[in-house]
Amino acid sequence: MASGDPNPTVLDTDIQELPGVGERRAEPLRKAGISTFRDLLRHYPRRYLDRSTVTPIRQIVEGGTEAIMVVGTVTGKSQVGQGRKVRFELKVTDESGGTLKAVWFRGGHYIGRQFRNGDRLALHGKVEKYGSTFSMAHPDFDKLDDAKAALDTGRIIPLYPGTAALEKVGLTSRAFRRLIYGLFKEHGLAIPEVLPESVRQRHDLIAGNVALRAVHFPKSRDELGRAVRRLKFEEFFFLQLLLALTKGRQKREPGTTLAGMGPLARRFVEDVLPFEMTGAQKKALRHIAQDTASGAQMSRLVQGDVGSGKTVVGVAAMLMAVDAGFQAAFMAPTEILTEQHYANIKSYLEPLDLNVQLLIGGQRKKLREEILESVAGGEADVVVGTHAIIEDTVAFKNLGLAVVDEQHRFGVMQRASMFRKGLRPHMLMMTATPIPRSLAMTVYGDLDVTVMDELPAGRKPIDTRLYTEKRREDMYAFLKEQLREGQQAYVVYPLVEESEKLDLKDAETGASELMERFRPYKVDLVHGRMLAYEKDEAMERFKGGETDILVATTVIEVGVDVPNATVMVIEHAERFGLSQLHQLRGRVGRGGDQSYCFLMADYKQTAESKERLQAMVETTDGFVISETDLRIRGAGDFFGTRQSGLPDLKIGDVVRDQEILGEAREAAFALVESDPELRAPEVASAREHFARTAPKSLGFARVG
Ligand code: ADP
Ligand code: MG
DSSP states (O other), X not given: OOTTOSSOOGGGSBGGGSTTTHHHHHHXXXXXXXXXXXXXXXXXXXXXXXXXXXXXXXXXXXXXXXOEEEEEEEEEEEEESOGGGOEEEEEEEOTTSOEEEEEESSSHHHHHHHOOTTOEEEEEEXXXXXXXXXXXXXXXXXXXXXXXXXXHHTOOEEEOOOOHHHHHTTOOHHHHHHHHHHHHHHHGGGOOOOSOHHHHHHTTOOOHHHHHHHHHSOSSHXXXXXXXXXXXXXXXXXXXXXXXXXXXXXXXXXXOOOOSSOHHHHHIIIIIOSSOOOHHHHHHHHHHHHHHHSSBOOEEEEEEOTTSXXXXXXXXXXXXXXXXXXXXXXXXXXXXXXXXXXHHHHHHHGGGTOOEEEEOTTOOHHHHHHHHHHHHHTOOSEEEEETHHHHTTOOOSOEEEEEEESGGGSOHHHHHHHHHTTOOOEEEEEEOOOOOHHHHHHHTTTSEEEEEOOOOTTOOOOEEEEEOGGGHHHHHHHHHHHHHTTOEEEEEEOOOGGGHHHHHHHHHHHHHHHHHHHTTSOEEEEOTTSOHHHHHHHHHHHHTTSOSEEEEXXXXXXXXXXXXXXXXXXXXXXXXXXXXXXXXXXXXXOSSSOOEEEEEOOSOOOHHHHHHHHHHHHOOOHHHHHHHHHHHHOHHHHSOHHHHTOOOOSSOOTTTTHHHHHHHHHHHHHHHHHOTTOOSGGGHHHHHHHHHHSOGGGOTTOOO
16 A cells, blocks of 8 residues: 555555445455555466367376366266365366366365356366376366357456455456456556656567556457566566665665785685685685775675585685774574584684674673673674674674675565664675576675685585485494494484474484484484573584484584584485475585485375485585476475565566566666666656555665
8 A cells, every 4th residue: 555655646546445346355355465456457367268278178188297277067076085085076077078077185165165067167287197087186276157258259368366265255257357347447548657668668568558458358369478578577677676776775885995805814814724715715705805895885695505615705704804994793594503603713713813702692691791892892803693693782893794694594674674773884695595597686686696606626426315214224224334434424304393392202202213223322412492502512512523423403404514424314305395405415525525315205205305305316516406496396485585575576487587587687777777866757657666666664775
């Protein structure tokens, strides 16, 4: 809702005012994100029905992997089985004379009540063949009355995404078509063009109101194609505009000027580090030196696979700040990781005689006060802490540079909140989550990016094996062999939030079994419910070599570094996501020794988990893994918007529409480059649209 807008237009009208909506329908509409006329216009069809998209049942081919659409009449319904195993089946027969079964294993009662014999239906889903019948499990469906007309006359009918709550108040696809039709009839001419004329011409885009009408009521496939392209472009354009303005603003923000690698940074790299930096590490440091000497704020993301050696890059960057007389901070997402970084950084900086402080929750009050004082007074040169450093009241005397480790947990919002607090240090974000380029453009579109695409020399690819229970004994025998050679191992259990207790029991039982079996080797357990100091102590014992096997829930996921650990056993591997598996596996293979990863999986696996586990066996390359992950999960899930802090896309798809995304990005960045405040009259309506629709919570990206 755009209350308080300077000049609200008819598009800002409350959805309840639309004839055919009313109070009862307004509520579920708002819940579905449709509060105004504008929102309704952008409630895009999820699919279209016409002759070209419907497959006659008789023409279905066995073994197809793509979802298809069939349209037919309900010719039978039945409930099969009993109790919790009950499933609901619907027979649908179409004009080709074929019959298909739609099956629901859940929610059958609800579904059952909705259908009557004779109903016309469109079903969308993947088809499998059992015996001689084709069936679709949990298809997406629409009740139709006008399908026949569409199929006979060549009309294209839009099908809208819905929810149970919307259907309950009669808001089916058909109802949406009527509402939107009414909206156009009444107000079609009042829809303003929001893209600048020059952008439209350059990229050959049809007018906004024409596109909106055509996306809802296409006259032809061709027209629909042009409409969709235009609307995708528009969506990407405004998202990229947000990023461009943010970036532009950061670039204009006068920054403290550092002087590259000073004496401390140099001594660290040349004398303290026991190894030569990789080419990729040197490249990252060059970029950082340039950014921080430019006079503007640095906002750089270093993206490097697990084990590529990001930490030392962060430390050297901090030393550039200390060299120039500033303080520096190093932030990590979890306490375990923070303490580990603290221990590392402290020992790195000891020979340089620097004051390094640790700030985490749970420190004694007196100690914390002393630390805060040294931070505020400027005695502390380097502060290592959780992200809480920037979230609460820590005052720095002169913070020059902040490193944020594992940036994928540190969203745009948090960066904004830091800026709002008046802290304006150079920012160096580091992430091991390799994102495909297409996604990087959106998620990190306002950052400069350095890709560290090189692992330290001498690393051996991790030997990954997928085992079921049958081979558990083999795995144990192998593990024993490794322990005998003085190596250490992790055994990781998944932690699913809903059943946290149960999973913990799994890990606990696992730990005591291992203790029995591997006596006299030492087994330790670390999990999320332990107190911070207990976790640390367990990690310390493992790091110091006192413990041989560390059993853990996923608290060890990111960043933990114990080079002597060479075996990673992942229990219930089928329950983990792909990038999480990759992160976990990255805990081994960090020294020169050959390392191993055992994926212990259940016999029963979904097609998806099979694909994930297979990918793990096949490659250790984080970028390949992330592309696979993206393909399996789709873009929406890959990067939750909540994490990235970016708005949801309604029509664009960052993976499939990379080309349009690239064009829109170029256009948006070019616009901001030539007109940083969007002042030209030609862009007035774009600017207004942006001001109205850009997520206000980002705050720092406002124009005007
Ligand atoms: P990540 O990028 O996953 O954060 P780390 O910074 O934890 O990686 O480094 C992984 C391991 O590699 C650490 O033990 C670190 O000391 C070591 N390391 C870092 N850079 C190099 C290098 N240039 N040569 C050899 N070992 C290195
Ligand atoms: Mg790291």
